[in-house]
Amino acid sequence: MTSHAHSANPPAHPTAEEEVARICQDLLRIDTSNFGDGSGPGERAAAEYVMASLHEVGLSPELFESAPGRASVVVRLPGQDPTRPALVLHGHLDVVPAQASDWSVDPFAGEEKDGLLWGRGAVDMKDMDAMILAVVRQMVREGRKPARDVVVAFFADEEAGGTYGASWAVDHRPEIFEGATEAISEVGGFSVDIDGKRAYLLQTAEKGIAWLRLVAEGRAGHGSQVNADNAVTHLAAAVARIGAYQWPYTITPTVDALLRGVAELTDLPYDPRDEASIDALVAALGPASRFVGATVRHTSNPTQLGAGYKANVIPGRAEAAIDARLLPGHEDEGFAVIEGLVGEHVRIEPIHRDISLEVPFEGDLVDAMIASLHAEDPGATVLPYTLSGGTDNKSLARLGITGYGFAPLQLPADLDFSGMFHGVDERVPVASLKFGVRVLDRLLRTC
Structure with missing residues (x-):
């Protein structure tokens, strides 16, 4: 057997x-x-x-x-x-x-x-x-x-x-x-709640990066003396101008498509020339409004400061860092504004620059991404959006x-x-x- x-x-x-x-x-x-x-x-x-x-x-x-x-x-x-x-x-x-x-x-x-x-x-x-x-x-x-x-x-x-x-x-x-x-x-591909309806934001654009060093040079000297060429003063003025600058709204094609989609879901009015209507639509995105609110305009934030080595010594040099994020298709004009805000006593040195991106919200891959989401969440809306980072x-x-x-x-x-x-x-x-x-x-x- x-x-x-x-x-x-x-x-x-x-x-x-x-x-x-x-x-x-x-x-x-x-x-x-x-x-x-x-x-x-x-x-x-x-x-x-x-x-x-x-x-x-x-x-x-x-x-x-x-x-x-x-x-x-x-x-x-x-x-x-x-x-x-x-x-x-x-x-x-x-x-x-x-x-x-x-x-x-x-x-x-x-x-x-x-x-x-x-x-x-x-x-x-x-x-x-x-x-x-x-x-x-x-x-x-x-x-x-x-x-x-x-x-x-x-x-x-x-x-x-x-x-x-x-x-x-x-x-x-x-x-x-x-x-x-x-x-x-x-x-991208994450869900947000818009007026009680679930929508997914598919990232089709991202801002350009401009990490910039501002350098001011002046006359070093004793802190008790009159000094009209103070590097710290030059730098501080430039940093304050950049940090306080109110960038105008600039609606790119991706952001326009997103806001139109939000308007359809919420029945809110949308006028790309009306900042109040834009603000209301951005707010309707709930927590995601932080991301989207930074993509209706350029941004430029001072992030670092450095100068001097003693309280009674005026340094000959002062530096700051700026994190600028520039919209697709508008990078040159955005950078030109920053150059104007810096002024004559401060120069700009690049720390890191990188391109912006904006790609079509259409085509076989986009269709497949949308279909894959709909297979798990039928009826959900899928909208394009711009990433404020990179x-x-x-x-x-x-x-x-x-x-x-x-x-x-x-x-x-x-x-x-x-x-x-x-x-x-x-x-x-x-x-x-x-x-x-x-x-x-x-x-x-x-x-």
């Missing part, structure tokens, strides 16, 4: 929905603070975690460093139709620093509380990193290919302009992006890659999502992550 041993069924692998929260927690617990001066821990530990997560399902990702510890990871997923242009699906592994004393939880403990994951990076953008990893792992385990080739990338240094991350990759490893024409990353899509644009912000999250109406970017007590609902992986999985299958 021959006996047959019956082996137990192998354990089922967790689905993307089942493991996205764990992955997000793991990433939150890795401190990747980016101080912008090279003093942080770097992204290497997080990059190695990503490598292990991808290796585990049989992929062969590549880790590369632009400088010691400044690590990025990339892997290419072959698509069902390799003749189509590739899609770049990218996130960044670094986070802005967190002052633990300001938080109600340890910002790097990855704590789950009240159905939310708390920690620095929970919304910017380890939530999306986790969603990407979870979806990719599930697709590979199930033997499914995306509709077209997908370049999956996790970059270093986005929070300091991408010099050691996406920008470095574009300059030194452009072959990674061979054949890619479109990209998806932060910050993303790594700026770097990819140098290769002719059209970038969108789409990190899909269905959020509670009362959660101040936009306020948590670089804020205190950053957190994301677990249910939102599960929603996001369902949308993202569908998108990769169909786009």
Whole structure:
């Protein structure tokens, strides 16, 4: 008699929905603070975690460093139709620093509380990193290919302009992006409540960045003397003019489309020449009004001051930093205004400049993003919007890659999502992550 041993069924692998929260927690617990001066821990530990997560399902990702510890990871997923242009699906592994004393939880403990994951990076953008990893792992385990080739990338240094991350990759490893024409990353696809109706904001534009150093030089001397050429006075006047300047409203095509959509949902009037009507529509966006309110005009905020070494010594030099964010299509005129406000005694030195972006709210990819949201939330409105900050899509644009912000999250109406970017007590609902992986999985299958 021959006996047959019956082996137990192998354990089922967790689905993307089942493991996205764990992955997000793991990433939150890795401190990747980016101080912008090279003093942080770097992204290497997080990059190695990503490598292990991808290796585990049989992929062969590549880790590369632009400088010691400044690590990025990339892997290419072959698509069902390799003749189509590739899609770049990218996130960044670094986070802005967190002052633990300001938080109600340890910002790097990855704590789950009240159905939310708390920690620095929970919304910017380890939530999306986790969603990407979870979806990719599930697709590979199930033997499914995306509709077209997908370049999956996790970059270093986005929070300091991408010099050691996406920008470095574009300059030194452009072959990674061979054949890619479109990209998806932060910050869009999240829901907002507008007059009791749920809408999703899909990011199709972002402001240009102009981080500027103002330098005033004058006559150094004794603090007790009359000095008409005081560098501190020159600088302070320039900083005050820039900080107090009221930029006029300038409505770009993306913002115009958003405001028209909000007007339809709320029955509020919209006149692009009437600031009061614009303000009312922006206010109707609730917590998201903070994001949108900064995109109806240029902004220029003084952020740093430095001068002198003793109370009774007039220094010969004084410096300040300005963070200017300039609207797509209007950057030159915005910069010209700043130059006029600075005046004759102060010169401008660039710290970091980067382009603005504005891309079409139409086409097959946009249609697929909207359809993926509607599959999970039928009847919801999807509107384009402009991001007041910047993303790594700026770097990819140098290769002719059209970038969108789409990190899909269905959020509670009362959660101040936009306020948590670089804020205190950053957190994301677990249910939102599960929603996001369902949308993202569908998108990769169909786009």
